[in-house]
Structure formats: structure tokens, C-alpha cells
Amino acid sequence: MSERQILRLSVGELVAFSCRTGDLIADTPSGPTALEGIRAHQKLQKKRPPGSEAEYRLEVEYPFLGETIVLSGRVDIVHPQSDLHRPAQLDEIKTTYCHPEQLADSVRELHWAQLKIYGFCYLLQRQEGTGAAPDRADCLRLQMQWYNLKQKKSHPELREFAWPELEDFAHKALRSYLEWHRAWQQQRNSVRTSAHALEFPFPNFRPGQRELAISAYRCLRDGGELVAEAPTGIGKTVSTLFPAIKALGENHLDQLVYLTAKNSGRQVVRETATRLHEQGLKLSLLEIQAKDKTCACRLGLCSPDADGICPRTRGFFDRLPEARQQLLGQPLLTPEKVAAVADALQLCPFELSLQMLPWVDLVVCDFNYVFDPLVRLNSLQSDQQRRALLVDEAHNLGDRARGMYSAQLSRRGSRQAAKDCRGYPALKRAINALVRALDQWVDERPRDERFHPGPADAAAEAWLTPMDTKTTSDANHGPDAVITAAHKIMAVVSQMWEQSQSPPEEIGEWLNGLYRFLTIVGLLNDQHRCLTRRENRDAPWQEQQLKLMCISAADFLQQCFRQFHGVILFSATLRPAPYIQRQLGVAAEAPYLSLPSPFASNQLGVFLCPYLDTRYRARESAADALVELIARVYHSRPGNYLVFFPSYRFLQQVAERFAAQHPAIDLIQQTAGASEQERAAFLDRFSDNRRSLGFAIMGGIFGEGIDYVGEQLVGCILAGVGLPQVSEEQELLRQAAATGGDKVFSNGFDIAYRYPGLTRVLQAAGRVIRTETDRGVVILADARFADPFYRPLFPQHWQLQHCANGEVLSTALGNFWDTQK
Incomplete structure (x- = not known):
């Protein structure tokens, strides 16, 4: 046989x-x-x-x-x-x-x-x-x-x-x-047959699109890794998903996993899959949504019973087979589709979606379900199937992964958790012991370990402690007493769970943070630093934080990549190549593909205005000059514009002056901590027939991952080079790069500040031109953009025009828009 x-x-x-x-x-x-x-x-x-x-x-x-x-x-x-x-x-x-x-x-x-x-x-x-x-x-x-x-x-x-x-x-x-396996195998055979016969869903390839598709197919057929910088508008989703489906149809792969950093990315995948389904593809797509947006209890659709147990978890596995049968082979298992079946059978929708993971062809989810050591899905880690990993917006992965492999404990949060444990004496005692251990750890920090990342802050102190990555049993090389206290808390909680008792719901998030801390303790390597911070030392409300910070997650990412047959990482901004490969942990021999823009260079006007200085110390004087520049750009061709700022404080400062001087212009501002409804309202202002001016944060939700097509956006103004704010964390990145012995990247300031800032700038600029018929402008409003560091890193299709003052800018803008007429 x-x-x-x-x-x-x-x-x-x-x-x-x-x-x-x-x-x-x-x-x-x-x-x-x-x-x-x-x-x-x-x-x-x-x-x-x-x-x-x-x-x-x-x-x-x-x-x-x-x-x-x-x-x-x-x-x-x-x-x-x-x-x-x-x-x-x-x-x-x-x-x-x-x-x-x-x-x-x-x-x-x-x-x-x-x-x-x-x-x-x-x-x-x-x-x-x-x-x-x-x-x-x-x-x-x-x-x-x-x-x-x-x-x-x-x-x-x-x-x-x-x-x-x-x-x-x-x-x-x-x-x-076997009964299930035969039904699933029949579905899989129909998927392979339809995938094998599938044709590219558009009449023609855009420039660079065929090259990306061919490289992606070869990578997924033969195995290995591929890094692809594909400019905005090239059609990255279909150019990677289509060859992956063809590899699936030719039996080179068993399952596809597509990762996105934002909800908008998942929407594009759904739309692409729908187009392919219309051509006869039988592929089944499962979209995993965050639990807090899926859980029926958190959405108010059910309530825990007298024992604090969700009724949808009672008898879950007795009703699961029927739900699985209803969902098998469905083309789009969106959160709404899964929730409908879950509601009918009174099952937890999030857990039902996880149960379907092994039985679908394409899984679409966030980065953390593959890379985060706490929430990654075991079904996607096994070596029983040949899987392809497609990572969209991969420029976000380095920072996101560092956060996944970092952990923090705070005195304030721990004290509040103890207060919330009324009626749980054993748990409360254990948490209070952790608070005392944290106090002792901070009190024992020697002065010669104090860390000064920038201007002295009289209300805050910081210490950098070397960590022994082989053992934390030596109190001189790690917060041993804090770790021991944390383990005791988890032992108490474990005993409660095994006895079908639940800890207070109020401390659920804090417990997750505590478990992350212990998980990271078990994963410590030479890329971790122990950062201790104390604020308001002499006040009764002093705050203390202990952070195990990962300064590079490259090794962890590489370990995750090895569990997949083929890995493709792609984005519109992955430069310079050596920096990106080092940050993402791809193999040194992995090919790097850089594709040209599919659009004509005269569709985009790029204007460099070095007469502005938006550095922190110059922002007070720069505000009026920036107001004047924004008005010039807007009046050159009224329409929808976005202005991107490095901070909310600077944004508000300029917004107040602009509104006072130009009240007739429709101004909308991004606000910190905005809800999804508020974000949607912001985007609704950018329709084809509006003339809105939006102020947003560089690197934020409106600066990447959103398609502003046609008249939805005719220009963006970048107020600064997007440098991250100075902090202990960024300074640790800078120091580590400067002392790491890397001959290619010995300048820590570039690693910690300039390269991340450049990515924000290029992502924001990429919002302007999305289709062959779009036309718009990008304004680089800062003298630092003229620095020789940036010029070789700008996209090749940018034709920079230097504008020495506002009058020159107005003339250049007029000429650009006149050519359209």
C-alpha cells in the first residue's frame, strides 16, 4: 500500500x-x-x-x-x-x-x-x-x-x-x-483540484507583480524564506496569496497562514479570497479575531452562572461535532459566520474558531497567534502539516515581537490586584508578598547601576541590571525574590482552577501580565535587559516598575520561521535590506526582493521643505511656519489632506493655531485612545466629495494599512522625520546596537531612531497613490530630510523638488497641479 x-x-x-x-x-x-x-x-x-x-x-x-x-x-x-x-x-x-x-x-x-x-x-x-x-x-x-x-x-x-x-x-x-477525516479529505481534494485550475484573477499583471508572484511561488514550493519590498499599489496580497494557493493545489503545501498587523489587512484578504471564489476556488478561509471582540460574555450576549462559569462552555465538547460539521468547507469563516453557528448551538465563538483551525485551508490572523509565546496557537506550531507563512506589513514585526518577548511588573498594578482579592485570603497574601519583594528589589538597587537615558527627571530613577541568562538564582544577577513570589501566586491560582474555582475577574488582565513575566523569565537570552524604574520616590504613592526588555527578537522569530515550510515577509517599506533582515531574524542567505513602483513617477509630487525645523526644541517657533505651509499646500488644490505629526502635543499646538487662522477649512484631529467608532468617523470625513484636513500621528492607525483611493486623499504633509521619542527603552536599543560589534550597523542612533522613523515616513507617504488614476503630493517638512543619510533610502520613483521657502513651494505645487489639467 x-x-x-x-x-x-x-x-x-x-x-x-x-x-x-x-x-x-x-x-x-x-x-x-x-x-x-x-x-x-x-x-x-x-x-x-x-x-x-x-x-x-x-x-x-x-x-x-x-x-x-x-x-x-x-x-x-x-x-x-x-x-x-x-x-x-x-x-x-x-x-x-x-x-x-x-x-x-x-x-x-x-x-x-x-x-x-x-x-x-x-x-x-x-x-x-x-x-x-x-x-x-x-x-x-x-x-x-x-x-x-x-x-x-x-x-x-x-x-x-x-x-x-x-x-x-x-x-x-x-x-x-475516520468519519470526519473522510469528509475533510473530500473537501481538501476539491480545494486542490480547484486551486490547480485557478487562473490569475486580473486580465494583466501590474509592473513587478509577476516577479513577486514567481518569487513567492518558488519560495513556497522549495521551502525557505523570502523578504519582499513591494511598493504601495503593486497588489501585494494577491501577488503572494495567488502563488501560495497554486502551491497548495500542486500539493507542495497543506495549509496557508496569512498574518496581518491591522484589521484593514484582513479585509483585503477577504476581498481577494472572494474574488478567487468567484472563479471557482473551493478554499476555506478562517479569520481569527481577538478574543475580547469575539467572546459572547464580553459582548454581553451571555452571563456567567452562579459558579462564575460561562454557560457556553458547559457541555462544549458534546455540541462541538455538530458545529464542526456545519462549518466544514464553508468558503469564508468570518467571525460573524462562526458566531452565528456558535449562537445557534450555544458555544463559545472564539473557542469554536480555534477548534476549526486544523480543518481549514487558509488562516488569517494577527502576528501574535504565531509569534507571541503566550497566545500563539499550538495548532499552527505542529510539524504534521506543511504550512506557508505569509507576513503582511512585515515592517511592524520587529517592534511587535520585541513587545511579545518583553514583560513588566508594576507596584501599582500589583497592589490593586491584592485589593481586588477580597474573599481570597491565600491569593491576597501571595500578591502582597510580591509587592514586598518588588519593594525590596528596588530599594537594593546600587547607585552605580542608575541609568540616565536623557534629560534628568527629578521625579524618576532608572536602573539597568545585568541578567544571567543561564540562571536567575543569583540575586545579584536577577530579581530572584520577585520571580519566586510570582511563582507562588501562580501556584495558588493553579490550585484554584484545578478545583473549579476562579480567581476574581478583576485581576484577570493582571494575572496574564504576571504569567507573561514568568514566561519571559524562562526565555531569557543575551538580548534581554532588566530595567527597573521608580517614580516619586519620597511619596506614599511611589510607583515602581520592573521590566524584562527584549532588545532584539530576531532569534525568537527565526525559531518560529523554522516551523513553516516556507515564509514570505513583505511590505512597502523594508529598507535598508541588511537592517530589515537583522531585525526580522531571517536567514542571511534568504533572498531580498525590491520591486519598483507600478505607477508613473509624475503621479506623485514630492516636495522637500528644508526651511522648517520641527525638532523638539524648535517646535514653538516652527508651529507658525507649519501653519503657513499647510495652508499653502491646501489652497494650491483644495481637497482631502493628512498632516502627520510626531506627537499629540505638537499636533494640538499646531491645530489650535491653524483653526484660529483658517476657520473656514474643515479640520479634524486624531485623539489619543480613540474608540473604533471615533476612528471610523475620522475616516468617513475623507470621502471623494469632501475637502477635509486631517491631523494625525505618524506611525498611527491612519498612517498605514488604509487605502485612500482617488479623491479620498490628494496629499500628505510630514512634519518631521518620525523619530521615536527618547525613552529608556529606545536608549537601550541605541546602546545595544552601538556596543554590539556589528560592523554594518555600529551607529546605534540609526537603529533606535532614524530607521524606525523612516519607516513611519514612508508608510504615511504611501497612503497618497493607491491606483493608476490617483495623483497627489507629499510634503517633507523638515530640514533633516535633506541630510545625506536619507537620500539613498528614499524610494527610487520619488523625484524630489527642493523648496527653499513658501513662495517656491507654492509655485512648484501650482506647476504640479497644472500638468494634470
Whole structure:
């Protein structure tokens, strides 16, 4: 029988799909860690009697319902049959923080299901070579060993099973899986057939589009990584998604994962998939939305019961099969589509979407579901399938990943969490112990470790502490007491969860932050720094923060890339290439593709105005000059314009003066912490028939990822070079780059400030021209843009015009707009 006709299945996969019933138990991060589980297993395995085997390998080939199934797994301990009166015994070890009787019934049953399938495989494997099935009289002893980490005590439970009972149990599980697998395989075959026949959805390729599609296909066919800088308007989504689907149709891939940094990116993927569906593609797309926007309880659609449990999690796995059946093969599993099925069957919509992950062809989600060590999806990490990873807006990935691998504890947040634990004395004591440990850590910081990133702040102090990345047991090299206190809190919380008790809802977010802190402690490497900050030292409300900061996530990103068959990272702004490759952790030999703009150079006018100085110390005097420049640009051709500022303070300063001097111009401002409704209202002002002037923040929501087509935007003004604000974090990046021994990038200021600022500038400028018929202007309003550093980094299609003063600018703008007439 050929390899393709054999269904290879691990015992864990079979049990998770076919044997899980009852309630959806909260998958909290507070249970025993993998390291604790490994240590407990090793401890019990060392105590096994002579003749027993640890990590016993099982693999059996079993014909069933016309299929050949290869089941595999590994048993913790096997005690071979020692005499005719004592059958062989299999032991399975599970770690817990409580007595096994306090575990939920569904959890205990799932553990036993795994052990029973192991028993089925063991008796089959024992008959290998004989050609005969196990005898009905064959028996096997199965023992669950629940090891209580808190008590450091094992609680064994021993049962004896005959072959017919194990066979019946395994057959029921296999039948359930095979019925589903056949339906899924039929859907997959239709996807491959339709993908193989699919044609490019547009009559012609734009300039550069074919080159990107060919490079993407080769990368996904052969494996490896590709970095592609594709200018705005080239059609990056379809140019990467189409070749990925073709690779899927030709059986080079099993699943596609498309990552976006913003909601607008997911919308483009949906629209592209819909266009391909109209051409006959049968592909199934699943969009994963953030839990706080999907959870029925958080949306007010249901309420926890008297025990604090969401009713949609009660009996979740009993109703799941019907929901899976309804969703299988649906072309667009949007959050709304999944929610409709979830509502009908009273299931948690977010958890239902996660359950569909292995059974769809294209997963669209945020960066964190692949890269964040806390929330990444295990279904996307397994090596059972050949997956392609498409990372859109990849210029955001470096900063985002640094945040994912950093963690912070604050005194204020911890004290508030303790206050919120009324009625939970053990938890409250544990949190207060953490506050005391944090106080002690800060009080012991030596003065010679104080860190001064910029102008002295009399109300704040900062310390930089070297971290021993191999161990944190030495108090001189890490906040050992703080880490120990944090572990004790999580032990208390774990015990509560295992006893079906929930910690106060008010501290849920704080607990997630605490778990992130402990997770990062376990991942520390030489790219981490320990930053301690204290504000208002002599005040009773003094604030203290302890931050484990990642200054480069490149190694972590590379580890994630290795789990995929092919990886494509693309954006309109990925320059310079060596800097980007270093930030994103791609292999040194990975190809870098830089494509030209698909639009004519005369569609965009780029005007450099070096007579303005928007640096921080000059902003008071620059405000009036900027008001005058904005008015000139607007009046040169009234329409929709965006002005991008480096800070809200500068934005407000210029806005007040502009409104006073030009009240007739429709002015709208971006506000800090704006809701989705407020953001939508801002964008609504930029319609084809409006003449709106928008003030926004460089690098913010309105500066990238949004298509302003045609008359929706005719120009943007960039007030400054977009440098991030000076902070301890940015200074750590600068120092690390300056002292890292990198011959290519020895200038830390470029790494920490100028390159990130340039990305913001280019992203904002890229909003202006989106189609072949668009025309508009970009104004670079700062003398620093004339610096030799920037010129080689500007896009090749930019034809810069220097404007020495406002009069020259007005003339140049007039000439540009006149050529359109």
C-alpha cells in the first residue's frame, strides 16, 4: 500500500478529537509548566522497578473500515508481564497542583482515554510478527499516576482491562475520527483540484507583480524564506496569496497562514479570497479575531452562572461535532459566520474558531497567534502539516515581537490586584508578598547601576541590571525574590482552577501580565535587559516598575520561521535590506526582493521643505511656519489632506493655531485612545466629495494599512522625520546596537531612531497613490530630510523638488497641479 493511503495518527491527536467530552475547561496559563512536568516524569521514572521501561515507543499498523491507520505514541512507563498470573502494566503520569479527586471529571476521563488507547496499541504491538489478533482473554493493567506538585506526592489509580473492552473503546474513537477525516479529505481534494485550475484573477499583471508572484511561488514550493519590498499599489496580497494557493493545489503545501498587523489587512484578504471564489476556488478561509471582540460574555450576549462559569462552555465538547460539521468547507469563516453557528448551538465563538483551525485551508490572523509565546496557537506550531507563512506589513514585526518577548511588573498594578482579592485570603497574601519583594528589589538597587537615558527627571530613577541568562538564582544577577513570589501566586491560582474555582475577574488582565513575566523569565537570552524604574520616590504613592526588555527578537522569530515550510515577509517599506533582515531574524542567505513602483513617477509630487525645523526644541517657533505651509499646500488644490505629526502635543499646538487662522477649512484631529467608532468617523470625513484636513500621528492607525483611493486623499504633509521619542527603552536599543560589534550597523542612533522613523515616513507617504488614476503630493517638512543619510533610502520613483521657502513651494505645487489639467 502506498504511503499516501496510510493515515498516520498520534494517540494524542486521536484522543483530543474523538474522546473529549463535557465542559470546556479554562485553558489557563497557570497550570504546571512543561519543565515541572518533565521533572516530575523523570523523578517517577527513576523510581521504576528493574525490568520496567520508560518512554516506551508504540507504533502499530491497523486496518479499520477500509483504511490503514498507523497509530503512534510513547508510554511513560511499561512494566512487562513478569509471570502468568500478573499481566503487563502501563503507567501514565500527569502533573497537577491538587488532589486528583478535585480535577474535573472530563479531565480525568480524557487522561484515562489516552491510557486506554495506549493499552490497545500495546496489546496489538505485542502480537507483531504472529499475524494474530490479541486473544479475548488478554488483560492489561493500566495505572494513572497523578503527581501533586504542591504536596510532592503521587496518587496512583490502577484498573485492569480485557482486550474486548480496549478494542471497543478504540474502535469508537477511530470510527468518529475516520468519519470526519473522510469528509475533510473530500473537501481538501476539491480545494486542490480547484486551486490547480485557478487562473490569475486580473486580465494583466501590474509592473513587478509577476516577479513577486514567481518569487513567492518558488519560495513556497522549495521551502525557505523570502523578504519582499513591494511598493504601495503593486497588489501585494494577491501577488503572494495567488502563488501560495497554486502551491497548495500542486500539493507542495497543506495549509496557508496569512498574518496581518491591522484589521484593514484582513479585509483585503477577504476581498481577494472572494474574488478567487468567484472563479471557482473551493478554499476555506478562517479569520481569527481577538478574543475580547469575539467572546459572547464580553459582548454581553451571555452571563456567567452562579459558579462564575460561562454557560457556553458547559457541555462544549458534546455540541462541538455538530458545529464542526456545519462549518466544514464553508468558503469564508468570518467571525460573524462562526458566531452565528456558535449562537445557534450555544458555544463559545472564539473557542469554536480555534477548534476549526486544523480543518481549514487558509488562516488569517494577527502576528501574535504565531509569534507571541503566550497566545500563539499550538495548532499552527505542529510539524504534521506543511504550512506557508505569509507576513503582511512585515515592517511592524520587529517592534511587535520585541513587545511579545518583553514583560513588566508594576507596584501599582500589583497592589490593586491584592485589593481586588477580597474573599481570597491565600491569593491576597501571595500578591502582597510580591509587592514586598518588588519593594525590596528596588530599594537594593546600587547607585552605580542608575541609568540616565536623557534629560534628568527629578521625579524618576532608572536602573539597568545585568541578567544571567543561564540562571536567575543569583540575586545579584536577577530579581530572584520577585520571580519566586510570582511563582507562588501562580501556584495558588493553579490550585484554584484545578478545583473549579476562579480567581476574581478583576485581576484577570493582571494575572496574564504576571504569567507573561514568568514566561519571559524562562526565555531569557543575551538580548534581554532588566530595567527597573521608580517614580516619586519620597511619596506614599511611589510607583515602581520592573521590566524584562527584549532588545532584539530576531532569534525568537527565526525559531518560529523554522516551523513553516516556507515564509514570505513583505511590505512597502523594508529598507535598508541588511537592517530589515537583522531585525526580522531571517536567514542571511534568504533572498531580498525590491520591486519598483507600478505607477508613473509624475503621479506623485514630492516636495522637500528644508526651511522648517520641527525638532523638539524648535517646535514653538516652527508651529507658525507649519501653519503657513499647510495652508499653502491646501489652497494650491483644495481637497482631502493628512498632516502627520510626531506627537499629540505638537499636533494640538499646531491645530489650535491653524483653526484660529483658517476657520473656514474643515479640520479634524486624531485623539489619543480613540474608540473604533471615533476612528471610523475620522475616516468617513475623507470621502471623494469632501475637502477635509486631517491631523494625525505618524506611525498611527491612519498612517498605514488604509487605502485612500482617488479623491479620498490628494496629499500628505510630514512634519518631521518620525523619530521615536527618547525613552529608556529606545536608549537601550541605541546602546545595544552601538556596543554590539556589528560592523554594518555600529551607529546605534540609526537603529533606535532614524530607521524606525523612516519607516513611519514612508508608510504615511504611501497612503497618497493607491491606483493608476490617483495623483497627489507629499510634503517633507523638515530640514533633516535633506541630510545625506536619507537620500539613498528614499524610494527610487520619488523625484524630489527642493523648496527653499513658501513662495517656491507654492509655485512648484501650482506647476504640479497644472500638468494634470
